[in-house]
Amino acid sequence: MRRLYFLLPGTTNRFACGGLWAELKTLELVKKVCPAEVVTYRQREKGHLWLDDLLSPQTKSKNLSKDLEDVIFVMSWGFDVAKLAAKLKSFNAVYHAHSAGYGFNLPSSVPIITVSRNTLGYWGQRSPHSLLYYLPNEISAKFCDFHALGDNLKNEWGDRDIDILVQARKSSSYLLNQLIPALQKQCRVEVIDRYVEDLEGLFNRAKIYLYDSAEYWAVQGVTEGFGLQPMEALACGCQVFSSVNHGLSDYLDPAFNCYKIAGYSQEFDVQRIMKVLNSGQRLSLSPQVLDEYRAENITARLVVILQELNDFFDLKPFAQQHILDLGYREILKLRSQKLFAKLFTKLKKKLKF
Incomplete structure (x- = not known):
């Protein structure tokens, strides 16, 4: 090698x-x-x-x-x-x-x-x-659910003392300026705007994690390459409300392992988040999905x-390169050929009549 x-x-x-x-x-x-x-x-x-x-x-x-x-x-x-x-x-x-x-x-x-x-x-x-x-x-093996809730505790949050966790970086203006202030009136919201060494510990203290990066990447002009934090949060047992842009769509499945954030209106978001917070409803990534991102695989x-x-x-x-690159000129040539072929076919039909 x-x-x-x-x-x-x-x-x-x-x-x-x-x-x-x-x-x-x-x-x-x-x-x-x-x-x-x-x-x-x-x-x-x-x-x-x-x-x-x-x-x-x-x-x-x-x-x-x-x-x-x-x-x-x-x-x-x-x-x-x-x-x-x-x-x-x-x-x-x-x-x-x-x-x-x-x-x-x-x-x-x-x-x-x-x-x-x-x-x-x-x-x-x-x-x-x-x-x-x-x-x-x-995704490191350290990102896992410390609580490992059993069936008899499935309707409880265990020792999680943070209702909602948000990382300020990459968060949308809607999330920071509208949704979070509305949620802070009803529950404990912690916004992190610094580097956290023990992120897995923080995820294990939180019940719900909010992530909304679509606006950030639209402004940057490139895509969300992977979006590791929602996966890490899910692995730690958090319920995740997230955007599903770009690389996030690889593993996020709204209504089945996560919830889509910024869903039509602020009122609807607040209602859905509080419903999850106040109920025993749980969504999670399957072990098979997580295994794909572990070091062994x-x-x-x-x-x-x-x-x-x-x-x-x-x-x-x-080796000699025999396959033409699909560049701008090649695409233009192929489009022109297709257009001329259509015009020729139409002309033949007209000449028959």
């Missing part, structure tokens, strides 16, 4: 976000299968390789890095991928796609690994001749995907 170099702009708080944590988690899982390490390219960091050093002729002549033919570069930072892909066009590179909608295209020589089926579908249409794979993000998928990638990069230098 080739060594994997995970390309990150940096790993400090300056770049802290869900995508960074997810990428570092994936790196640790990859290490169980083959050698892997971080390579930074925006911020030089002690203890990590620097991309320009790896690619410079001076570095290679001094033999400070392994032969780059035996390396696969893993790109993931959406805003930087187009430039990185151009920079690495002579090397083995893959795109680990979280969000979608950045607007760039990739050549079919760059395989794409997606974290959600939503993103898989996006690239399946945008890059139909690339190798495509699905590798979900990991993801590692097993990694073994298959990495073997295929190694086979592809072994063959690529000797």
Whole structure:
């Protein structure tokens, strides 16, 4: 197996976000299968390789890095991928796609690994001749229901002292400015606007978790790549009211394992949330769904995907590309051909009469 170099702009708080944590988690899982390490390219960091050093002729002549033919570069930072892909066009590179909608295209020589089926579908249409794979993000085993309520306690909340939990980041203006003030008149609502180290502990204290990110991602202009927090909350026994945009649609099933938030009116939302809070009604993710996102399953998928990638990069230098890319010009040509074919058919019919 080739060594994997995970390309990150940096790993400090300056770049802290869900995508960074997810990428570092994936790196640790990859290490169980083959050698892997971080390579930074925006911020030089002690203890990590620097991309320009790896690619410079001076570095290679001094033999400070392994032969780059035996390396696969893993790109993931959406805003930087187009430039990185151009920079690495002579090397083995893959795109680990979280969000979608950045607007760039990739050549079919760059395989794409997606974290959600939503993103898989996006690239399946945008890059139909690339190798495509699905590798979900990991949900840590520490996210579980500490209370493990038995059948005799199914109508009680156990030791959960927070009625409703909300994380301010990514929350819609409707959620923060309308729904939460209305709910605070009837129950205890805790809004978190800081980083929480023990998030699993917080989810196990909450009865209901609210998540509404559709507005946030619409403003950003890209998609919700995965949406880990609602899954983590569900795994901890919270009842979840959530938007179902983009990657969230992979696992959320309104009325069966969660509730759709922002449902037509504020009054209707308040009524539904209070009904769940005041009743013994429980929805949850099935163990089978959760198992798909646990480390054991993801590692097993990694073994298959990495073997295929190694086979592809072994063959690529000797294979010629015979499949035309479905770019703008090709689409325009095919549409024109279809239009002319229709006009020709109509003309033939008229000439017969």
